[in-house]
Amino acid sequence: MENDSRKITIKDVAKLCGLSKGTVDRVLHNRGEVSKESRRRVLEVIQRIGYKPNINASLLASKKHYTLLCLIPQFAPGEYWELIYTGINRAMEKARDYNIGIEVIFYDQFDRESFRQAARRLLDRNPQAVMLAPIFGEDALDLTSTLSARDVPYVYIDSKLEEDGYLAYFGMPMYQSGYLAASLLVDQPDVREVANFRFDRGGDRPQDNPTSCRREGFMAYVAEKFPECRLHEDFLKPYDPEYNVRVLDAFFERHPDVRHIVTFNSRAHLISEYLEKRGISDRVLVGFDKLARNLDGLRKGSVKFLITQRAEAQVYRGITAIIEYMVFHTAPAERDNFMSMDILTKYNVDYYTDNYEF
Amino acid sequence: MENDSRKITIKDVAKLCGLSKGTVDRVLHNRGEVSKESRRRVLEVIQRIGYKPNINASLLASKKHYTLLCLIPQFAPGEYWELIYTGINRAMEKARDYNIGIEVIFYDQFDRESFRQAARRLLDRNPQAVMLAPIFGEDALDLTSTLSARDVPYVYIDSKLEEDGYLAYFGMPMYQSGYLAASLLVDQPDVREVANFRFDRGGDRPQDNPTSCRREGFMAYVAEKFPECRLHEDFLKPYDPEYNVRVLDAFFERHPDVRHIVTFNSRAHLISEYLEKRGISDRVLVGFDKLARNLDGLRKGSVKFLITQRAEAQVYRGITAIIEYMVFHTAPAERDNFMSMDILTKYNVDYYTDNYEF
DNA sequence: CTGAAAGCGCTAACAC
């Protein structure tokens, strides 16, 4: 049983085939130079006696060393992409055991040209595998088609592009997450008005922005279940607190009856901190992503629900998929992996630890 | 950099110490038989040049083979403990790479004597490590004290005992999960009455039953925030559907105004299926655990919220902790690991996949 | 207490 199966070595296979270890190894790794007949026999025997290669021995003997390059937005401490970076760091330890080195190339998520440059640098490095967050769709497509041509496997995280060359994708179902947010916010009596605060991303085409999928999901839910509910919108700036206070003051003066608020980007804390500052406690705010400042809002009661994804888990699994592809030549069970949307409240936030391994 | 550090081998250490590989290995594994001076030198060099053992080579050369025994309740398909068992199976693959075999010993969670017998069988097997769900506290204590005496590491999952010999614990914060359930159920206007359906466990002392902690947490929240809210109770039987229908019919006849329901065990579906059957759709039900039948209730709308734990993740991490202890002699970062309480609704349930690695 | 040496199962270079 169990125990025995572990003891079957490549030598056993060779003997049973009447061939040598070398030949068996060749078919194991599709390294060619093997006659059709030998190949058949080897595969048959492997199948029959249930041979499983010893990964430890394989890794030890292998001289191969791979480089995996990750292409993600740069970040300031506490911002969303820091979570992703954390996940990458975690995955490095694992990758090392497989002779895979991981390096990160950053770009400015608000600057398309910086993405292009980063992509060029990436290609110059000639990586054996790539993981990327394709914020600028068109340019990302240029990159990935080159990778495809070079036969370099790549996985998308966070969002993905509509093409067919990627090894896997790990991310949150954006549309559904908006739908979920709506159910949490408006699924109760007396919600006739909802406020949404957004960023104006300037020249961005909206469809390039994953958060607009969220918005669509949200609107769909409202239209479906509470068609009479009105949605108000206003625009904030990510890095201009004083401006935001003015906008919010003006908004709530104009709309004193709006009690329900939603944000689709990761900065719900812009609102929650405003509410705290103004001593407003009768608003219900739903937001996204487990930034420290958002979690704080949860604890203080100024955020009611936070919908989060296990961002570290996403990249960790993304990298795991690549490793398994490179080491075992196996594709992931699912190509598109929509990861769980977790609902955080004041009462479970403190038990929501990062769980890379799960 | 990175690359170089991987190339430092035990041989380098030996050379720099003016000793042999053998001696270095001895201090690496505290295998004694080494002079104080040699030991000091070796440790110093390791420290200085940052030597990290190559786990692949180590595992390959090692002749050690360990057995890890898991002691958990037996289950019927679809029941809670099946999730745990699934996690164990998943962990087996990983354990195999470390020359660790995992086997499971089952007991009947409603029969104390069966636990005792299982414990005896376990000890007879002389395992090198143990993972257990200590349903019967007193008897589990007997077991673990023997394990301690034998110097066999063990970890608790699901619930833990108040003692000090365990390597780690992975589970859900039961009291807090009840508190959370209450916030989800009653934190809104007009909840004046709540129904709770329980099982009568017969001779069980209530404190042996983790679900009663949940109940306490629930009551605490209600008492704190909605002291005027009344809690009704009634008892069902896990395996007697007809009896349950009668009890529920009678209950709702007596209490037509009770619109909010909570269960603390894993069988919310007993209620949700009843509600569906009777075509009752104006009740709000909150329950626990991601049994398939509970998830079904979520989808059909007869369950509003389900609070779940990543049970598979718990055992997987529990086993990982043991592996790391046995292989690397490292204790887990945290001894008590309260894992996240996830909130499931109709709108995120389908994206809540099992995520062993996270 | 320490060193030498024989593998662990697999890879990869080389010879045939």
Add this chain to the structure above:
DNA sequence: GTGTTAGCGCTTTCAG
């Protein structure tokens, strides 16, 4: 096409 062989870095006898 195929077999042979020398390691990969570490563990584990076995002498001394």
